[in-house]
Amino acid sequence: MIHDQLRSTFHDIIVAYLRSDDETELYRASEIGRALVDQGIGPDEAVAVYLSALESVLEDLPPARALAATARSYALLLEAIMAYSLIYREYVRETAHRYERIRAYSQQIEARDRDLQAVFDTIQDGLVLLDPQYRVRLINAPGAQLIQASPTEIVGQIFPSERLPFPAEPMLTALRRQEAGAQHASEWQTEADGRSWEVSVVPVCAVEQVQGILIVIRDVTQRHELDRLKEELIGLTVHEVRSPLGIILGFSELLLTRELKRHEVVEYARYIYEEADRLNRLVSDFLDIHRLEQGTIVPRREPLALGALCTNVIEAFSVTAPQHRFVLDVSPDLPAVLADRLLIEQALTNLVSNAITYSPQGGEIRIAAQHVGTEIVVSVADAGLGIPAECLPRLFTKFYRILTPDRRHIKGTGLGLAICRQIAEVHGGRIWAESAGPNQGSTFSFALPLSPPGEITAAPTTAS
Numbered sequence: 449m450i451h452d453q454l455r456s457t458f459h460d461i462i463v464a465y466l467r468s469d470d471e472t473e474l475y476r477a478s479e480i481g482r483a484l485v486d487q488g489i490g491p492d493e494a495v496a497v498y499l500s501a502l503e504s505v506l507e508d509l510p511p512a513r514a515l516a517a518t519a520r521s522y523a524l525l526l527e528a529i530m531a532y533s534l535i536y537r538e539y540v541r542e543t544a545h546r547y548e549r550i551r552a553y554s555q556q557i558e559a560r561d562r563d564l565q566a567v568f569d570t571i572q573d574g575l576v577l578l579d580p581q582y583r584v585r586l587i588n589a590p591g592a593q594l595i596q597a598s599p600t601e602i603v604g605q606i607f608p609s610e611r612l613p614f615p616a617e618p619m620l621t622a623l624r625r626q627e628a629g630a631q632h633a634s635e636w637q638t639e640a641d642g643r644s645w646e647v648s649v650v651p652v653c654a655v656e657q658v659q660g661i662l663i664v665i666r667d668v669t670q671r672h673e674l675d676r677l678k679e680e681l682i683g684l685t686v687h688e689v690r691s692p693l694g695i696i697l698g699f700s701e702l703l704l705t706r707e708l709k710r711h712e713v714v715e716y717a718r719y720i721y722e723e724a725d726r727l728n729r730l731v732s733d734f735l736d737i738h739r740l741e742q743g744t745i746v747p748r749r750e751p752l753a754l755g756a757l758c759t760n761v762i763e764a765f766s767v768t769a770p771q772h773r774f775v776l777d778v779s780p781d782l783p784a785v786l787a788d789r790l791l792i793e794q795a796l797t798n799l800v801s802n803a804i805t806y807s808p809q810g811g812e813i814r815i816a817a818q819h820v821g822t823e824i825v826v827s828v829a830d831a832g833l834g835i836p837a838e839c840l841p842r843l844f845t846k847f848y849r850i851l852t853p854d855r856r857h858i859k860g861t862g863l864g865l866a867i868c869r870q871i872a873e874v875h876g877g878r879i880w881a882e883s884a885g886p887n888q889g890s891t892f893s894f895a896l897p898l899s900p901p902g903e904i905t906a907a908p909t910t911a912s
Contacts, residue, residue: 455497462501466517565599574665577652582607582623585660594665607663614640614647619663622649626661643669680847689730692723726859733863736794737846740870747788747874754817754824754896755782757789761796762815771810778817785824785896787875792896795871798864799828799892805858806890807832820895823877827893835883835890843881844869852886868894 461476506514565586568575574591578584584602592599595611602608609616609623615638622634626649633650646668652660699716702708708716739745755778762774796815803813811831818825833854835843842848847862872879872894883890 455493458494459497459501462498463505466502466505573667574663576607576663576665578607578623578661578663580627580660582661591663591665612665613643614638614645619647619649622647623661625649626651637668643667644672677846689727692726695723696720730861733861733867736867737863737870740867740874745791745874747791749786749788749875751784752787752789752792753782753784754778754792754826757793757796758815758817758826761793761800764797765800765804769804772804772807773810773812775812775814776816777814779819782817782819782824783898785875785898787896791871791874795868795894796826796828798868799894802864802892803828803830803832803890805860806830806855819898822898823895824898825893825895827891829889829891831889832887833890834886834888835881836886837883840881840883844879854886865892868892872896 502518505517509517565588568586568588569590571588572590574594575586575588576584576591577586584605584607587599587602589599592602594613595602595608597608597611609619612619618636618638622636625634633648635646635648638645638647644667646666648662648664650662650664652662699719703713703716736745755776758776758778762776765772766774800813800815807813807830809832814827814829816825816827816829818827835850836852839850844865846866848866849860849862869879875896877894877896879892879894881890881892
């Protein structure tokens with residue numbers, strides 16, 4: 449029953465009741481109360497209908513009958529309003545319960561959204577969920593970082609593909625393909641500014657209809673670099689191992705199959721020893737860099753006087769490299785550092801050995817240790833082949849070697865400087881290289897943080 453019909457019915461019930469003595473109209477008034485509530489007719493409208501009906505009846509009745517009708521009308525109105533009131537309270541109570549259920553359900557949805565967002569944010573790949581109109585419904589922190597925006601800023605907006613750190617055209621093509629009804633994912637790789645990316649555009653379907661689009665963006669720069677290093681490692685291993693093994697096998701065969709004079713036996717044995725030692729150093733370098741990277745080598749920190757350590761390293765090389773002149777420059781009041789003596793000695797030995805190797809014409813090699821701010825800086829400078837500027841950023845990368853014509857004959861694994869970097873970093877320090885260019889010499893330096901005051905003070909040590 450529609451609103452106006454209900455008002456008219458209620459009006460007619462009142463008139464019929466006032467004009468007769470039939471009590472059934474009173475019960476009909478009670479029933480009409482529920483209908484009033486269902487149709488949204490409030491008490492003010494019910495009273496207005498009552499007054500209109502009463503007025504129309506009283507016009508035709510004598511005063512005595514009118515007074516009795518008025519009294520009867522009060523009972524009718526009271527019955528209807530009471531019924532209305534009871535039903536309305538039930539209606540309000542049910543509405544309140546319904547609201548509570550909606551609120552609880554809304555809280556569950558919000559909790560699920562938070563859980564989903566938390567899961568999204570723990571994933572390192574960039575994730576973006578779009579609706580069919582390309583508006584962002586959900587985006588995780590790495591995804592927002594890619595487009596340099598906060599998640600709250602971008603949600604609800606059209607996905608700004610032009611702000612991605614790589615060309616956007618393949619992305620737009622993939623989105624258009626989804627818009628055309630494609631039911632399969634689009635995947636591709638792209639590069640920009642020295643970084644590599646894997647991108648997937650995946651339709652999110654329900655009942656065979658696309659409900660949204662999930663974009664997955666993965667930074668694979670490091671993986672590509674690892675693949676490159678793996679290939680270099682394989683090539684290096686084949687080259688560095690095959691060469692000494694070939695020499696060892698060749699001279700071993702000569703020793704076994706020929707009658708040789710003693711000086712020939714000694715010479716061939718020396719070749720075998722040198723190549724075996726080379727293999728041993730290669731294996732040692734592999735193990736050292738692996739243990740340092742995995743954190744299985746824990747520095748045994750103790751007060752270390754770097755001046756005395758530099759002196760010991762120089763003395764060892766003075767015998768094996770007579771064509772070089774070693775100069776030691778150490779501050780007389782150089783404080784100590786807390787460091788692992790063996791590891792720091794290994795790093796310094798590697799740097800001095802490199803200085804000797806890459807200055808084949810001899811010359812001066814200067815080892816310095818200076819107090820600079822809150823660090824002790826140790827440097828090894830030579831006047832040898834120098835380093836091209838474009839090679840400086842990669843010098844401390846594993847297996848990296850400068851293969852210019854003037855140094856192709858120099859053997860090495862490309863691990864020595866990477867080991868030095870790991871040793872410096874495991875002590876909380878840093879390492880770097882400087883060079884004015886080819887044939888201008890080079891300087892390699894590492895810095896270690898100072899030990900707490902009062903631990904030890906190095907004795908003045910200078911030599912040249």
